[in-house]
Amino acid sequence: MTESTQTNSGLFCSFCHQDNDKVGYLIVGPEDSKICDLCVDEFYEFIADPEFVGVEDETITCSFCNQNKSEVEHLIPGNDVYICDKCLDTCSEILQEIIETN
Ligand SMILES: [Zn+2]
Numbered sequence: 001m002t003e004s005t006q007t008n009s010g011l012f013c014s015f016c017h018q019d020n021d022k023v024g025y026l027i028v029g030p031e032d033s034k035i036c037d038l039c040v041d042e043f044y045e046f047i048a049d050p051e052f053v054g055v056e057d058e059t060i061t062c063s064f065c066n067q068n069k070s071e072v073e074h075l076i077p078g079n080d081v082y083i084c085d086k087c088l089d090t091c092s093e094i095l096q097e098i099i100e101t102n
């Protein structure tokens with residue numbers, strides 16, 4: 001049961017730009033935004049830090065759900081991509097399911 005990783009080969013994370021082969025799992029969002037399990041873990045550490053500010057510009061929206069800073073608690077910047085705390089939660093749940101079913 002390894003077909004889920006094979007179909008993703010050649011893709012890379014929109015945040016850390018690591019290849020799909022180098023990360024554990026890659027979650028593909030709308031408009032080709034992708035985030036890997038390593039970035040999900042790292043961003044959780046960012047937002048756990050009370051000093052973390054993230055994106056403050058309200059014209060910027062999450063690349064996964066299109067909500068802006070006023071609608072989410074945290075918006076974390078990548079390279080031309082952004083992810084909010086709610087989508088991080090969703091990604092984390094997806095990853096948990098993948099890990100449990102493998
Ligand atoms: Zn990544």
Ligand SMILES: [Zn+2]
Nearest residue numbers: 062065084087
């Ligand atoms: Zn979002």
